[in-house]
Amino acid sequence: xxxDITGRVNxxxxxxxxxxxxxxxxxxxxxFGGDEESGDGGDGSGNDDGDGSGSDDGNGGSDGxxxxxxxxxxxxxxxxxxxFLQPGVSQAADAAVRHINEAGGPxxxxxxxxxxxxGVDPQEARTVTTQLIENDDAAAIVxxxxxxxxxxxxxLQDLQTPVVTPWPGxxxxxxxxxxxxxxxxxxxxxxxxxxxxGDTVHTGGSAVYALEEGFETLGIINGNTEGxxxxxxxxxxxxxxxxxxxxERVEVELGSSSYQSALSRLFDADFDAFLVSMPQESxxxxxxxWSDGGYGRQPILSDTLAQQAVIDQVxxxxxxxxxxxxxxxxxxYDTFEEIYAEEGDAEINxxxxxxxxxxxxxxxxxxxxxxxxxxxIQRNLGPVSRGEGTTVGTFAxxxxxxxxxxxxxxxxxxxxxxxTEHGNVFGSVTISTAEEGGFVETTEVPAxxxxxxxxxxxx
Amino acid sequence: xxxxxxxIFGLVTGSYIAIAAIGFTLIYGIVNMINxxxxxxxxxxxxxxxxxxxxLPGPLPVAVVAAMIGGGIVSIVLARGFFTPINHTGxxxxxxxxxxxxxxxxxxxxxxxxxxxxxxxxxTATFRFDAIPDVPVGPVDLLGGFFVTxxxxxxxxxxxxxxxxxxxxxxxxxxGIAMRAMGDDESLAxxxxxxxxxxxxxxxxxxxxxxxxxxxxxxxxxxxxxxxxFSHILQILSAAILxxxxxxxxxxxxxxxxxxxxAVSTAFLPSSMTGLSSAMAFVILIxxxxxxxxxxxxxxxxxx
Numbered sequence: 232x233x234x235d236i237t238g239r240v241n242x243x244x245x246x247x248x249x250x251x252x253x254x255x256x257x258x259x260x261x262x263f264g265g266d267e268e269s270g271d272g273g274d275g276s277g278n279d280d281g282d283g284s285g286s287d288d289g290n291g292g293s294d295g296x297x298x299x300x301x302x303x304x305x306x307x308x309x310x311x312x313x314x315f316l317q318p319g320v321s322q323a324a325d326a327a328v329r330h331i332n333e334a335g336g337p338x339x340x341x342x343x344x345x346x347x348x349x350g351v352d353p354q355e356a357r358t359v360t361t362q363l364i365e366n367d368d369a370a371a372i373v374x375x376x377x378x379x380x381x382x383x384x385x386x387l388q389d390l391q392t393p394v395v396t397p398w399p400g401x402x403x404x405x406x407x408x409x410x411x412x413x414x415x416x417x418x419x420x421x422x423x424x425x426x427x428x429g430d431t432v433h434t435g436g437s438a439v440y441a442l443e444e445g446f447e448t449l450g451i452i453n454g455n456t457e458g459x460x461x462x463x464x465x466x467x468x469x470x471x472x473x474x475x476x477x478x479e480r481v482e483v484e485l486g487s488s489s490y491q492s493a494l495s496r497l498f499d500a501d502f503d504a505f506l507v508s509m510p511q512e513s514x515x516x517x518x519x520x521w522s523d524g525g526y527g528r529q530p531i532l533s534d535t536l537a538q539q540a541v542i543d544q545v546x547x548x549x550x551x552x553x554x555x556x557x558x559x560x561x562x563x564y565d566t567f568e569e570i571y572a573e574e575g576d577a578e579i580n581x582x583x584x585x586x587x588x589x590x591x592x593x594x595x596x597x598x599x600x601x602x603x604x605x606x607x608i609q610r611n612l613g614p615v616s617r618g619e620g621t622t623v624g625t626f627a628x629x630x631x632x633x634x635x636x637x638x639x640x641x642x643x644x645x646x647x648x649x650x651t652e653h654g655n656v657f658g659s660v661t662i663s664t665a666e667e668g669g670f671v672e673t674t675e676v677p678a679x680x681x682x683x684x685x686x687x688x689x690x
Numbered sequence: 691x692x693x694x695x696x697x698i699f700g701l702v703t704g705s706y707i708a709i710a711a712i713g714f715t716l717i718y719g720i721v722n723m724i725n726x727x728x729x730x731x732x733x734x735x736x737x738x739x740x741x742x743x744x745x746l747p748g749p750l751p752v753a754v755v756a757a758m759i760g761g762g763i764v765s766i767v768l769a770r771g772f773f774t775p776i777n778h779t780g781x782x783x784x785x786x787x788x789x790x791x792x793x794x795x796x797x798x799x800x801x802x803x804x805x806x807x808x809x810x811x812x813x814t815a816t817f818r819f820d821a822i823p824d825v826p827v828g829p830v831d832l833l834g835g836f837f838v839t840x841x842x843x844x845x846x847x848x849x850x851x852x853x854x855x856x857x858x859x860x861x862x863x864x865x866g867i868a869m870r871a872m873g874d875d876e877s878l879a880x881x882x883x884x885x886x887x888x889x890x891x892x893x894x895x896x897x898x899x900x901x902x903x904x905x906x907x908x909x910x911x912x913x914x915x916x917x918x919x920f921s922h923i924l925q926i927l928s929a930a931i932l933x934x935x936x937x938x939x940x941x942x943x944x945x946x947x948x949x950x951x952x953a954v955s956t957a958f959l960p961s962s963m964t965g966l967s968s969a970m971a972f973v974i975l976i977x978x979x980x981x982x983x984x985x986x987x988x989x990x991x992x993x994x
Contacts, residue, residue, distance in 0.1 A: 515809075519814075
């Protein structure tokens with residue numbers, strides 16, 4: 232009997248070890264990042280051997296011998312707090328890839344985009360980014376949010392793969408990222424670039440507009456997360472520097488069933504307008520409470536709240552509220568819009584044109600480099616965006632100019648995409664006002680107006 | 691605004707929590723388990739109510755009744771499927787099972803229902819009482835003008851109706867008296883001829899009905915999403931423990947203490963600390979348990 236028991240235990244142990252080993256083995260092969268959209272791993276991108284031409288300084292162009300497929304990885308918000316913005320961003324990236332391939336592709340290779348869901352969760356983003364680079368052979372990453380980049384900053388630097396992202400507004404990135412103005416020397420580089428204007432710029436634009444409208448005293452209600460605080464801090468840095476004052480600031484927990492106590496406290500103070508910086512669901516609860524309580528005064532909303540759902544749920548009391556978002560109209564916006572419309576019917580939001588720009592400028596960097604290695608892309612992102620060369624609005628134009636031996640400067644759909652030394656872009660700020668049918672773009676604060684409030688070298 | 695207005699806000703918040711906390715504490719007191727999946731019962735109630743509001747003719751109360759019935763059915767089905775078979779294993783395995791069930795349910799709801807929030811279509815009327823005189827004491831105004839909304843009144847009214855019904859059930863019906871007997875001593879109750887499994891099932895149904903009601907009320911105020919109930923489970927748990935785990939009357943008291951602390955701390959904490967109002971509620975919980983480990987209305991510390 233004892234030997235039977237021992238035998239049974241051994242068999243169980245064996246099965247357990249075999250099962251665990253099998254699962255572990257499978258987990259290495261199967262992606263759990265979810266919603267991988269395409270890509271078989273590619274076969275050439277990210278390799279060191281490319282075709283080797285012009286990797287240091289040059290306009291190597293596509294002279295044959297390059298990879299058959301080049302992969303870009305896109306960590307996305309297919310689920311999570313910002314999933315409602317992802318369809319437009321995905322469609323813009325897909326449209327850009329289609330356009331690039333129709334133009335012959337970078338280095339005459341087929342460009343593939345592999346998209347995986349992070350749920351805007353830093354740990355998931357770490358896993359997904361690793362999978363995209365290690366399993367899918369992505370030469371560049373064209374996604375990631377502030378709340379993913381900030382905690383993963385050191386990890387992303389260690390990867391030494393350029394992250395060109397349309398998402399992050401965080402002031403954390405104001406002085407981090409880019410090639411530091413020395414494209415040939417990657418030793419001082421930080422491997423993150425963003426094609427969307429930072430919070431510093433569009434919150435600055437919002438603050439400038441508020442002051443122009445005569446709102447000189449402000450109340451603030453914001454969520455207690457880093458992103459919400461960062462938005463308010465960016466706003467206040469310009470608002471207070473230019474004479475605005477804050478009468479009361481109330482910070483609240485997100486997901487509460489009621490914000491009446493916080494509103495009651497806020498509206499005891501005397502101010503002209505109040506700034507709301509909260510995620511959409513909590514903001515709808517708070518603004519519904521505001522409407523029920525009849526508190527009145529001018530609401531100023533953070534950029535993610537310029538959504539039809541907010542008006543639908545809060546009602547007509549919200550009419551007249553405005554939000555400042557990154558401008559959508561760069562020099563090549565019309566071209567983008569035309570190609571985008573052919574791809575599908577997802578609504579364009581403030582992060583849609585930057586998504587197009589991220590794919591375009593990265594593909595142009597590969598074309599200029601003559602190879603598809605991460606380092607070559609990193610070296611060429613600056614030169615194709617801020618140089619003195621021929622102005623191009625699409626990859627097709629850029630490929631042709633590079634083939635003619637010209638230097639190029641990409642002018643984007645969202646902004647002119649003149650990367651600063653820290654990998655940031657300036658652009659106009661759009662003011663959208665809530666009306667019966669939705670948020671309507673009412674005015675635009677030019678990039679130059681905002682730029683004068685941002686210190687040189689600090690963005 | 692004055693303290694009176696803050697007390698009204700606290701009463702409303704406390705009412706949401708109290709309705710759910712009664713169901714939670716009944717399960718603890720009679721089935722002898724902490725049901726961490728209870729937040730998902732609220733969520734399911736909210737979803738059932740939302741579906742009913744869109745599918746059934748009639749006003750919102752019809753959807754509320756549908757959510758209560760649906761909540762009761764879901765609760766007994768889940769109990770029969772996951773908790774009754776392990777009833778004999780004791781509170782810790784059942785607690786762990788409930789944690790796992792909660793995670794599974796939450797993700798299943800997210801998978802089926804999607805991530806996006808849904809909203810009940812409701813109209814809210816506001817009633818103002820601005821003629822109330824100020825009674826300032828130092829920096830605090832004890833009275834002053836205030837307002838209530840129709841939603842506030844419905845939530846408080848629903849809570850009062852639940853309290854009266856639960857009191858009547860526990861004191862005037864055989865089932866309620868049997869529940870109290872089981873809560874005191876299950877073995878003795880069984881010896882006296884009480885069908886303890888039937889009473890357990892009754893508790894599961896009752897807790898599900900209350901979860902359905904609380905879920906819809908919370909969803910009307912906020913939204914219907916996979917996290918509707920989960921985001922409130924800590925407050926519900928705290929109310930039940932603060933009042934004395936297992937005691938419905940204690941849970942009501944605990945819920946209102948937490949609701950009032952949330953409201954008053956948001957109103958009177960320094961500006962830099964207003965985001966910590968929930969933490970203040972837990973500070974109160976810890977303080978009460980240090981002084982009286984059985985909670986405000988509790989009479990015993992149960993073995994766990």
